Amino acid sequence: MIKKTPVIIWEEKLEFVKNHNKTAIFYEGKEYSYKELIAGAKEYASLLDLVKEEKAVIFMENRPELLYAFLGIWDKKGTCVCLDAASKVSEFQYFIEDCTPKYIFVSNNTYDIAKEAINLSGVQTIVLNVDEIDLSKADKEGIIYAPDREAVALILYTSGTTGSPKGVMLTFDNILVNIEGLNKYKMYEPTDRVLALLPMHHIFPLLGSGIVPLQQGATIAFLKELSSQAMVDALKNYKITMMIGVPRLWEMLHKKIMEKINSNKVIKSLFKLCEKLDNKELSKKIFKKVHEGFGGNIRFFVSGGSKLNPEVSRDFKTLGIDVCEGYGLTETAPMISFTPINQVVPGSAGKIMDGVQVKIAEDGEILSKGRNLMKGYYKKPEATAEVIDSEGWFHTGDLGELKNDYLFVTGRKKEMIVLSNGKNINPVEIEQFILSKTDLIEEMVVIEYNSLLTAVIYPNFTKVKEHRVTNIAETLKTGIIDKYNGSTPNYKKILDLKIVQQELPKTKIGKIRRFMVPALLEGKIEEEKEENIPTFEEYKAISDYLTNLKGKKVMSNAHLELDLGLDSLDLVEFIAFVESSFGVTLTEEVLTENPTVIKIAEYLKENSTSLEIKDVDWKKILEKDNFEGLPKSNSMGKLVKALFKPLFSLYIKIEKEGLENSKVTKPTVFVGNHQSFLDGFIFTQSIDNKTLDNTYFLAKVAHFKKGFMSYLGENSNIMLIDINKNLAETLQCAATALRQGKNIVIFPEGTRSRDGEMREFKKFYGILAKELNADIVPFGIKGAYELFPAHRKMPKSGTVKIKFFPRVSSETLPVEDIVKNNFNEIKEWVDKI
Structure with missing residues (x-):
């Protein structure tokens, strides 16, 4: 039958x-x-x-x-x-x-x-x-x-990325085909109670949270206040059975749920078991508390507006909750495809709706036509002709593929990044990968900016505070971005990172407006204007200090790192200024709890007993001995040098120049450019063992946390820096070493080059040398980036060069000139063909 x-x-x-x-x-x-x-x-x-x-x-x-x-x-x-x-x-x-x-x-x-x-x-x-x-x-x-049926029942305006918004004319039959498609799978029932979260000037919520529930005789719950607590209360009080939202909502809920699951080994094991068994009813029983958290009556969730991360869909499915994803546009009223309940395929936008045709163009674009297609743009026939071709196919602008009756949306044509070498990059895939690896990021986009593949990140400040992160940019760069770069081809590597303090520009239903992000970075989006500037003396004192330090306008809500750009050394100076002027010590905990100018000022107002403006006294800071970070031996350092000698003789050859300048007779600060993970090894292979025994390296603790690298760090002449700790302690440790007659090797760019270009030298090494009356020997490395760029798994064979420049006395020149001269001398040699 x-x-x-x-x-x-x-x-x-x-x-x-x-x-x-x-x-x-x-x-x-x-x-x-x-x-x-x-x-x-x-x-x-x-x-x-x-x-x-x-x-x-x-x-x-x-x-x-x-x-x-x-x-x-x-x-x-x-x-x-x-x-x-x-x-x-x-x-x-x-x-x-x-x-x-x-x-x-x-x-x-x-x-x-x-x-x-x-x-x-x-x-x-x-x-x-x-x-x-x-x-x-x-x-x-x-x-x-x-x-x-054929009457224009609705006109809805598209937000549009260019030009003026266009009025989309939808007939009632456009809407009717959506209702018929949903009814085929009994997606809505008269007993349903639908929570309407999204504004109804968009077709997606208007149809799903308004038109269809009313036609089916279901019940709608409106929220006057859009807050997480109001949503939770509504889910329970109104016994909500379904909720429609955008990916951002499901990703936020997913993150909170998975944090709790992953924090408990037993629950985490149960989750893994449910993932393998794929039994919805069993999952509902095991994760009953999760379901109760959503009110206990949810049949399924609906996601639309943009692509949902497959991991989010997969994990909700493991919890016994279907997230039924749909795909379409305002112009398609809106659905082209949707996922029937109990037929979720994570990563897919569902099955093509009855009455709708889809084909994939040669360039991968999704084309559609059928009863759901708009009548056209109101009073804009030319614009209509641009998106609906002569055969009646609507060009969605999205890329996708069809697999086993399911549509998979792979990207947006306009959002695809085409590099100068012709390679195509889908930024959404990169973003979803990175977001799944950390809870420190609230929002992010990947764009090409200043010819570099750039991650623009709005941090999750609550998590930043919880994890006591004081150096957000460096933590994300070394802990997250570098890990991603290590797992992807060279052309997909992120070469720059921009941190912003304000949310990324979005449409009203939460879709990030990528085309506006460069304007945000360039300050072209209207800035908040300062009103009611604080006048109490503590605020005025630190505001004036920070204005002079950074040479930029200071607003009361400015974040010390993200808005004012305070790096680790700036923070040391700021902490020293506060201690000398207010008699208050700003600990890591205090800075994490009070990251803005006004918060610090209010803290000082409550905790300081006097105010007397004083300049930063570096001599006083550095005169304090700190032996904690000093290496205990160099046993592994010399062994590693011997073990690696064949590698740097046969596989990677080192051309050395100016070796006479490396033989020093008094405490010296060696400063060089940082091209590659090879740089430290190139340096050690180039100096004699006597000098090596007397030389300490400043390195990030993040590079020496696991396995062999951890053992090497503990048993070599390495002084480890924690980027989220007070740099003053590291400077004191380095000063102690110089006072003991030791040499220090510093790469003052702070991090390896992501593109082979040199970055600005931080001035802290110049302060060290100046205050301790140490000499400076600049050295340059070239060729290392080409052989072993950031996160290539293994270096290529080839030749690298190192040059030691003549000794520089720190006595006569100011710190700024020392740093500038060293940088220019090295860069001129590195750039010379």
């Missing part, structure tokens, strides 16, 4: 909403019945004098009155134009000038903006404030009928 797919038969006059004798909407603790919903919609309709397809705008926040207006417009056969309640005057003015509505529904919250925009536009329209419409006597009953 052949099982037939049920077909929905719609009469010529389409019934859309009828009285189901139950609650239609929850809002602010109040229940609105279907009877009240219909009565409200009919009352609103009675205020309208519309002919078919005349336009009426809805301009308000999510609330029951939004649906009254929506259904009232449809009841009068009008075209509903849903606009963003957060629109600015100029944006709203553009919208109404473009669509010239006969009516505009507003609330108290949007009234002023609407009135100002109307006055500026000169558009003749009637404003209806829903907060002033009396529904106390609304008692009309009946049925809300849908617009005619």
Whole structure:
């Protein structure tokens, strides 16, 4: 017997909403019945004098009155134009000038903006404030009928990355094919209670959290306050069965859940077991607490708006919760594909919807046509022709592939990064990989910026505080980005990192607007203006100090590292200034708890007893002996040199120049450029053992944490630096070594080159040499980057060069000149062909 797919038969006059004798909407603790919903919609309709397809705008926040207006417009056969309640005057003015509505529904919250925009536009329209419409006597009953199938039922504006927003004209049949596709798999049931989180000027939430639930006789819960606590309360109080959200929401919830699971070995083992068994009912029982945390009634979640990380989908599935992902655009009303319940394939956007055709173009672009395709852009036939070709195929701009009836979206054509060598990079794949490896990142994008593949990161400041990270950029670079670089081909390596303190620019449903990120980095996005500048003396003193130190405007909420760019040495200076001027010691804990200018100032206001501005006294800081970080022996150092000698004789040859300058007779600071992980070994292979025994290396503790490297660090002449610890202690340790007649090797760029280019030298080595009256011997290395760039697993065979330059006395020149001269001398030699 052949099982037939049920077909929905719609009469010529389409019934859309009828009285189901139950609650239609929850809002602010109040229940609105279907009877009240219909009565409200009919009352609103009675205020309208519309002919078919005349336009009426809805301009308000999510609330029951939004649906009254929506259904009232449809009841009068009008075209509903849903606009963003957060629109600015100029944006709203553009919208109404473009669509010239006969009516505009507003609330108290949007009234002023609407009135100002109307006055500026000169558009003749009637404003209806829903907060002033009396529904106390609304008692009309009946049925809300849908617009005619081919009538334009909706106009929704795309946000667009270039040019002005375009009004997408959707017919009721465009919407109907979505409803039929969902009904085929019984995605919605009359018993469902849907939590509406996203604003309904977008087709995705409008359809999934509004139109379909009402057509099915389900219940909608609106939230007045969009907070995590309000969401949790609503899930439990309203017994929510399904929730629609964007990937950012599911990724945030996933991160919190997995942190708890991974913190308990037993639960983690159970999770791994459930992952292998793939039994939904068993997972629900084992992870009952997770389900109870979501109110205990969830049937499934829905994700759309952009691609969901497959790991998130996979882990929710292991927990016994389906995240049904869909794919489409406003122009496709919105669905091209969606995932039926119990048929989740992580990484996939689901099955192609009935009534829709999809093909993949030669360049990988997803093309679609069918009943869901828009009528066109309102009053923009040229723009319509640009996206719908002569054969009726809509060009989505997304890349994808079809596998076993499932659609996989692999990227966005415009977002693909094409390098000068012709290689294509999908930034989303990189972002998802990195985000899955750390909880220190809230948001990130990968872009090509200044010709370098660059990660732009907005940190998770709560986690930064919890982990007591004081050097965010360096921690992310060495702990996260470098690990990613170690697992990927050279052309996909991230060569630069930018940390920002403000959220990345996004659409209203949380999709990052990549094209705006360069403007954010260049300060072209409007900055927050300082109001009510603090005037208490502690704030004024540190604000003046920081302004002089960094030569830039200081705002009260400026983050010491991210906004003002304080590096480790700057922090040492700042801490010393605070200690000498306020008599207060800023510990790592204090800096982590108080990372902004105003927070530090308030801390000093509470804890200082006096204020007397004094300059930083480096001599006083460095005179304190610190023996803790001094190496105990160099037994491994000499052994490693001997073991590696064949490697640097046969596989990698070293051409040495100026060796006479490496034979020093007094405490010396050796400073060189940092091209590769080979640099330290090249240096040790180039100097004699007597000098080597008397020479200490400054190195990051992160490089000497595990295995052989840990043993090497403990038994060689290596002084380890922790980038999240007070650099003053490291400087004191280095000063102690110089006082004992030792030499120090420093790579003052702070990190290996990511692109072969030299970076600015940090000046702390110059301060050390100056205060301890030590000589400086600059040295240059070239060829090492080409043989062993950052995170190549093994070096190539070839030749490297090292040159020791003549000794420089630190007595006569100021620190800034010493550092500048050393840098220029080395760079000139390194760059010379």
